[in-house]
Amino acid sequence: MKIELSKAKSDYEIILLEKDEIKTAADFKDFDFYDYKGEGLxxxxxxxRIYSAIKKRDFNAIANAAAAAIRAISKLKIKSARLCFDFKSECELKAAAQGILLGAYSYEKYKSDKKPKNLEKVLIDTNLKGAEQILANCEILSESVNFVRDIVNEIPAIYTPERMAKDALDLAKNSKVLKCEVLGESELKKEKMNAMLAVANASPHEPKLIHLSYKPKGAKLKVCFVGKGVTYDTGGLSLKPSDYMLSMKADKSGAAAALGIIKAASELGIALEIHSVLGCVENAIGSKAYKPDDVLIAKNGVSIEVRNTDAEGRLVLADSLAWAQENIKPDFIIDLATLTGACVVGVGEYTSAIMGNNYELQSDFYKAAKTSGEFFSILEFNEHLAEHIKSDIADVSNAANTRYGGALTAGLFLDKFIKDEYKDKWLHLDIAGPAFVSKAWGLNPAGGSGAGVRACVAFLESLGSK
Structure with missing residues (x-):
């Protein structure tokens, strides 16, 4: 589906109205506003025509109203619809466009009775300056988010580390500005990435470290994204209960997001050098599985006591972060991961967490994320929590000796693999909550949401504008 700037007639109308406008309109005397929360259609x-009510004129209210309307008319036998709204800012136009393009997404690959998709285009008429370019950019960004959603939703029998490597190589092949290299098991052994290799040891699928690069001329800064790509997570020998194992195909969301970010940034022509490093493994069980009580020596020489094989994502990131610092030497390094259930407990399933050593950098990212429509909260490190990941037999433990502050102790573990010169240039984003939710919410469908892509692209744009 496309969005066009046009005054032409359409088959249907989508009319966005503020709550008070609907309540005073004679046509809506039967519309129920009891306990209204902004989702009225x-x-x-x-x-x-369909009317969709907005609670207030902000990004998410407008985006969600547009998404709700698109879903409601998606089964109709219409080819075009017009979105009617008095846009007063670029932000409002972006919100409506993303609501349409992201709200229309559905994943039906394995359904025999697929819903027809008749709607081909949505027309918008506005006098906002630069509207055509704004809409074009929204299409690029939304396509990248939906690209990530497809990856996250794909089943583990299909989506292995090898498949993620293929998708990355295909992305580079179809681009004039992206390059891709893939390291297999033998290369990982040469790189002494023993923590990542240990996680992959019981799986029949070879681990892959994937490196995508985008190097435009005149780039001001170099930014590296590192993504956790656990294509399926059983928990290893610290086996998850069956209810917790369901949806673990989404444990590759961080790596998928890193793919989507560089895809969007390169197509938008952001004037920054960008790298995406994806650590891809499957955490399986078997005779070769790594064990609690093992001690692993990571790429940077730090020894890790394994207390829990279900704390595997931080092991993959430890080696991936070390490799990225050594080989890319970025100005900023940001990792994305569905790292902890504790983060979901702490900030809820719709919010991601920002961690790091530099509060100013965390604040800059938070401000950029606010403009993207994604929800983020800053979680600050605490020196007392660091005591809980100390080990009696190694430099650090991969699981804390307390049930409290699990998102932060995981972040503090990663900090052990950040060189001193990068301490203030690093951010850790725990996207465990919104990456995969079982019910539709806002402009997101049930399943993969593409969490992190919009916020990280907004942050890149803010860096590029400085």
Whole structure:
């Protein structure tokens, strides 16, 4: 589906109205506003129009209203719809466009009775300066988010580390500005990435470290994204309960996001050098599985006591972060991971957490993320929590000796693999909550949401504008 800037007639109308406008309109006397939360829809099929109420004029309210309307008319036999709204800012236009393009997404690959997708285009008429370019950029960004959603939703029997490597190589092959290299098991052994290799040891699928690069001329800064790509996580010998194992195909969301970020940034022409490093493994069980009580020597020489094989993502990131610092030497390094259930407990399933050593950098990212429509909260490190990941037999333990502050102790573990010169240039984003949610929410469908892509692209744009 496309969005076009046009005054042409359409088959249907989508009309966004503020709550008070609907409440005072005579046509809506039967519309129920009891306990109204901004999700109201009224479909007048005989007039070939749908009204969608917005709670207030902010990004998420407008995006969610547009998404709700698109979903409601998606089954109709119409090819075009017009979005009617008095746009007062670039932000409002972006919100509506992303609501349409992201709200229309569905994953039906394995359904025999697929819903028809008749709607081909949505028309918008606005006098906002630069509207055509704004809409074009929204299409690029939304396509990248939906690309990530497809990856996250794909089943583990299909989506292995090898498949992620293929997708990355194909992305580079179809681009004039992206390059890709893939390190297999033998190369990882040469690189002494023993923590990552240990996680992959019981799987029949070879681990892969994937490196994508985008190097435009005149780039001001070099930014590296490191993504956790556990294509399926059983928990290893610290086996997850069956209920917790369901949806673990989404444990590759961080790596998928890193792919989507560099895809969007390169197509948007952001004037920064960008790298995406994806640590891809499957955490399986078997006779070759690594064990609690093992001690692993990571790439940077730090020894790790394994207390829990289900704390595997931080092991993959430890080696991936070390490799990225050594080989890329970025100005900023940001990792993305569905790292801890504790983060979901702490900030909820719709919010990601920002961690790091530099509060100013965390604040800059938070401000950029606010403009993207994604929810983030800053979690600050605490020196007392660091005591809980100390080990009696190694430099650090991969699991804390307390049940409290699990998102932060995981972040503090990663900090052990950040060189001193990068301490203030690093951010850790725990996207465990919003990366995969079982019910549709806002402009997101049930399943993979593409968490982190919009926020990270907004942060890149803020860096590029400085």
């Amino acid at each position: 009224l479909n007048l099929s005989e007039k070939r």
